[in-house]
Amino acid sequence: MPELPEVEMYRIYAESTVLHKKVIKTEVIDTKLLKVSIPTFKKHIEGQSFSAITRVGKYIFIKTTGAKYLVVHFGMTGNWQYFKDDEDIPKYTKVLFYFDNGFKLSYISKRKFGWLNLTDSIEQFQQDHNLGSDALSTSQSAFIKSLDGRKSPIKSFLLNQKTMSGIGNWMADEILYQSKLHPETPINHLSEEDKKTIYQKIQHVCEVAIQKEANYDDFPSYFLIHNRKKGGICYHTGDKLEKITVGGRGTFVSTKWQVKK
């Protein structure tokens, strides 16, 4: 699932393929994934070049030489691909960008959970959509302060993009596994030490995942992700992982390793 590290890879991919290229035409194959009308979309994208590509959480913002930014979210099965020959058009292509060098960029979405949008500025978009700062650029003090007065399970908070963005389901499980904390632990039961640990593990998981280019197989062996499946075993205790639901999401937990407070 594209979470912060995967989306960072998509950003780098776009930077090395479509940055500074001019869009001569767009083709919207599935209008449902477009948050603006097709005429508005075409008006602001066609004829413009992509001048900068940044990422906040799981969102990518492509600055155009026009007035707007193109906002891209990949949902749970999204991707994009740069290609030239028509026969190479990827399956599940939903939107196509044609460039003046003959290449195309396909926005791919298998389960249609992603979308494209336009915005005047990144800050404006963050305000309008309650999108907090990127997990990698949130300070420890801001993170700890944002936990004040909350009682929900810590995992639910990590999944919430409002104060800190980029963490999705597998990362939340990974962070809490490495923090040795049970995902259902209420925030108000966490010690100051726990909060610091969680913050550090957020940074650690993000950094390692990006360094390994989001290839799960290359992650260190103590990472939960290798065993995050039915019948998976805890790396530390050798016990079978439990599958529970937290915040409405499937959650893997090693009950002996991860303390519930």
Place this chain on the structure above:
DNA sequence: AGACGATCCTGGTTGC
């Protein structure tokens, strides 16, 4: 305001 459950969507997996 914060918490929480339902909803969207469809390919892949599981179960009979």
Place this chain on the structure above:
DNA sequence: TGCAACCAGGATCGTC
């Protein structure tokens, strides 16, 4: 083997 039922998940919306 074939088909139906279920599952996955991020963000959003409505409700308490």
